[in-house]
Amino acid sequence: MKATIVTYPDEFAKQEIQELARAGGYSVAAVVTQRQVVKSEFGVGVGKAEELFQMVTENGSDTLIVDESLTSSQANNLAKHTHVEVVDRERLILNIFALRAKTTEAKLQVQLAELRYELPRARDAVRYSVRGERAGFSGMGETAVDIKFRALKRRMVTLRQKLAGAESSRTLQRKERLKTSDALVSFAGYTSSGKTTLFNRLASEAKEESPALFTTLTTTTRAITGPGSKRRVMLSDTVGFISRLPTYLIESFKSTLEELTIADLVLLVIDASEKPESVAIKFASCKDTLGELAVDPKKVLLVLNKVDLLPGRTGEGVPDGLYEGFPTVRTSATRGDGMRQLRNRIFELTQDRKARAYHR
């Protein structure tokens, strides 16, 4: 699969959408930038649509990736005009999630997210049919679009029921686990920041770590014991964040992300080796997502990871001002720097919470 991408001119957007495209299985033939991506009719200007048609014809792309959310009519118009498949940012993220989903729960969550993606688009189609073809059939029953719309709704109800089942068994399991431990500690952070690598180090696990985006979609929980083996906390690794994550995707993964809402301590992992602008954007985006999940900022311990890649190899280059107010640990999950400090901080910061009751 070969794609031409339309995105915003800033470096961060350009780089991120290319990584997403590759994670979705595409090779990138060209990147076209535009200050404003969502415009009526095509999502891009008419002139741009023409230019894109020329471009995909010449470079042999079979797909046009648009780094924004398009309505179904925008996507259809653009596809008709360029003669290639049009994939918007949401669709691309959903495709990646679908590729990565391995467990039953993750698969159900992705299916639910896909229905949520399709529903407003089906609604669009209903609106068209009301204006157009359906006029002549008034009173003659349902159109194909109505039927599709209702089928989507029905499938959604079924999926929600199945997910509720998975959710309640997860809650039960969690309660059991918490009986034998003092606290729940959860990893959070941008995709590819190194959460699973840190988790594997701390819990002596071997879960898949990879430079590809969204490697982890399902929560794994393990017990770790503190200094002198006196205390046990549960440590959870979970799905990563990305900027402009569609809200319904967060909602579909609610049971997975709930781990963060109820955690006593959230380890927010930042890839500190990236350019300061990227670090700042990703940090802000993580804070937003944690806010949406109603995580108390007071429960956050920042983990500035990948310090081995920083100049001087000591983590000196990490911009401090950005993180004011948060307790911070610097680590290299691959080289092992700061792992002892991280473990100590985890047990230190969960100490007072020992008395807390887990009646949820």
Ligand SMILES: Nc1nc2c(ncn2[C@@H]2O[C@H](COP(=O)(O)OP(=O)(O)OP(=O)(O)O)[C@@H](O)[C@H]2O)c(=O)[nH]1
């Ligand atoms: N140099 C360096 N690379 C690291 C470090 N920690 C993780 N990595 C690499 O970064 C990539 C992503 O690591 P993961 O642990 O899979 O990241 P994640 O946050 O779990 O990502 P998702 O599950 O996709 O959200 C892998 O290629 C790791 O080997 C580190 O401290 N230093």
Ligand SMILES: [Mg+2]
């Ligand atoms: Mg992971």
